[in-house]
Every structure is written in C-alpha cells, then in structure tokens.
Amino acid sequence: MPEKSLYEMAVEQFNRAVKYTDVEPDLAEILRRPKRVLVVEFPVKMDDGHIEVFTGYRVQHNIARGPAKGGIRYHPDTNLDEVKALAFWMTWKTAVMNLPFGGGKGGVKVDPKKLSKSELERLSRRYFSEIQIMIGPHNDIPAPDVNTNADVMAWFMDTYSMNVGYTALGVVTGKPVDLGGSEGREEATGRGVKVCAGLAMETLGIDPKKATVAVQGFGNVGQFAALLIAKELGSKVVAVSDSKGGVYNPSGFDVEELIKYKHEEGTVATYPKGERITNEELLELDVDVLVPAALENAIHKGNAERIKAKAVVEGANGPTTNEADEILYKRGVLVVPDILANAGGVTVSYFEWVQDLQAFFWDIDQIRNALEKMMKKAFTDVMKIKEKHNIDMRTAAYILAIERVAYATKKRGIYP
Secondary structure, three states, rough: OOOOOOHHHHHHHHHEEEHHOOHHHHHHHHOOOOEEEEEEEEEOOOOOOEEEEEEEEEEEOOOOOEEEEEEEEEEEEOHHHHHHHHHHHHHHHHHOOOOOOOOEEEEEEEEEOOOOOHHHHHHHHHHHHHHHHHEEEOOEEEEEOOOHHHHHHHHHHHHHHHHOOOOOOHHHHOOOOHHOOOOOOOOHHHHHHHHHHHHHHHHHHHOOOHEEEEOOOOHHHHHHHHHHHHHHHHOOOEEEEEEOEOOOOOOOHHHHHHHHHHHHHOOOOOOOEEEOOOOOHHOOOOOEEEEEEOOOOEOOOOOOHHHHOOEEEOOOOEEEHHHHHHHHOOOOOOEEEEHHHOOHHHHHHHHHHHHHHHHHHOHHHHHHHHHHHHHHHHHHHHHHHHHHHHHOOHHHHHHHHHHHHHHHHHHHHHOO
C-alpha cells in the first residue's frame, strides 16, 4: 500500500500538471491550499440515553469559481486528510466540467451500520447544525457520498431550513425528488462513467458491442455504470465485486438480475451464475475496460503491471495511486481519471441546484441529454490537451482545471 497520505497524493497530481501551465508559483501555492477547514466535536444522545461524542469535518478547498460543492460521507475511517484530499479533487472536478462551483467535502467519523435510524437522524441533524456556519445555497452545497443518501439530505435540508426560518431547497443536492431533488440524480455518476467508457472505447478503436467490462465496487456507482454499459453500449459485463468478494462469468451477466440479487442478499459474492473471485483478481482480469468504483488506492504499484484492461475508467475517487498511474501510462493503458469519469454526479447536482433556485424542474430526458452533452465536451477538451502535450489523461484534466481556476483567481484578485 502507498505510504503517502491521500492529500499528499492529490497535491502530487497537481504539481505534475501545473508545470505544463503558465501559473506563477505564488498563485500555484494558493491553489494547493484549502481555503477553510472546520473540525467539529459534537454530542449525540443514543437510544439508550447515553451520550456519544463524534468528530465531523467540512473543508472548502477553493471557491474562486463559485460556491463550494461536495459530498458528506459517514465512515469509521473518515479523517481530516481524506476530507482535504476529496475537497481538493472536487475543485478540479467542477472546473473540468466547467461548473460554476468550487470544491468542498465533509465527513463524520462513524460506522452508520451500528446506529439505529433515529440515532442516525440525530447525528445528521446535529452535525449539520455544527457546520452550518459554512453552509448555504450560495456558499457551500453538500450532497450524498459514502454511506449517506437522499434521506440524510432531507434531514440536512430540514435542519438548515428550521434554523434559518424558511424552506431552503438549494442548500443540499441529492434530495428525494418530491423534496426538490432532481430526476436522474441517483444514476448520474454511473451514467457519466458509461459515457466516458464509451468514449474511451471509441478512442481506442474498440467496438462496444464486442467489449468486455469488469466493475470493482457494486454500490450506487458500480451498479448504474454496469447496467448502463450493458444496456446502452451493449458491452458484456463479465465481472463485478463488492466488499465481500466478486463473481466472474466470461459469457457476461444479466446486470438487472445481479442488482436484484445484491439488494436481496446484500452481496454479489454468492451469486450462483459465476465463478467466485477476489477483488484483487477482478482488477487483473483480461478485459477491455476496467471500472474501479470502490474505494481509494485499489490500483497501486504492486498490481499495476498485472492490469490487463486497455482502459481504466475511474468510478471511485482516487482508485489509482500516482506510481500506478505512471506504470499504466508507460504500458499504454488509457486511464480516464476520476475528476472526469465520475463527474456525472456533481454535474446533475448542479442541475438540481439550478432547478431549486429557479423553482422550475426538468424532466428526465432533459437531464440525461444535458449530462451526456457536458460529459462529451469535457472528455473532448481533456483529450485535446492530452494530445497536445503527449501526456496521460489525468495530467491533461488537471491542466484544464488548473487553468480555469487560476484564471478566476487572477481576475478576481487578492482581496483586500
């Protein structure tokens, strides 16, 4: 496993790309640093009456192009370094997609599986009240992330609204559709991965209808990515996995059946119509496209030489270490980076925010068409920079994003 922290890894990616730009060292240093970091320690009354104290975080990395935007995760391993790195990546993700947002991220160090629903609600409401000094429809707009969902966003929205005295639909995205949420939000990240997978195959001259695909991670992103790659691109999904293990079938899976099985059994590892494999084995399968959609650092220098896929399309944040990136690039593997490949979620979050502010809602076809158009434009913009400098796609995506954020920072100037 890598010895560098996630934030150090993120800054390294930035440093590699900034050398290709005209950004001055002083300005580059501004862009590396988070603007605001908030750590909150807050009490929650548990069902049996005792009090537990939890640690939460909210980081705004950069707001030069607009309000901070980024999810909130609940995980026992959540820490400040991780949240800083994720906020850092959000800055570049929103800039790659040319959205009027900056980067933010939040998290609570908790295992939500150990909480009752009422404990989870009390924790969510108290945490959101604690970070409200940074939050608002025009300054920081959270969204779901690992172990948070539409229900948690509804609690967040209600908590904020009660505190300010009016209903503020635009304070979070990823809400239930009947509470100011957007059509197509649940599938958005997976749909963006599907668009990028299709464009990666086109770039490499692979016929999607003859292509094989493996998906590591079968949560929301992995499920929708697998489903849409199979249904809309016509590719064969031959392997999927979750935290308990995976299954492989060279003839391909019925993804809808797999999703149903996952919902009923809680895992795909015991799915009977395939051979059991580990997460590590899935990564090294001989497939055309690999979608790492689980957690960070899945592909590292220890296994990068054994990756046989022609394209890696990153559904997760930070699934490939910097050392692995270099190995894959030298071996001619096309890596579509997270800040582009999984930006479908934040793009539809942007659509939701716009709809909330206007109190005017779009239908599903408008959402899907707008998302596909923006993903294709971003992919094309990144490919042009990749070809111009003869570099990997991640560095190219960073160059595009850095130049946009640097321009905004420079034009705004240093206040006062």
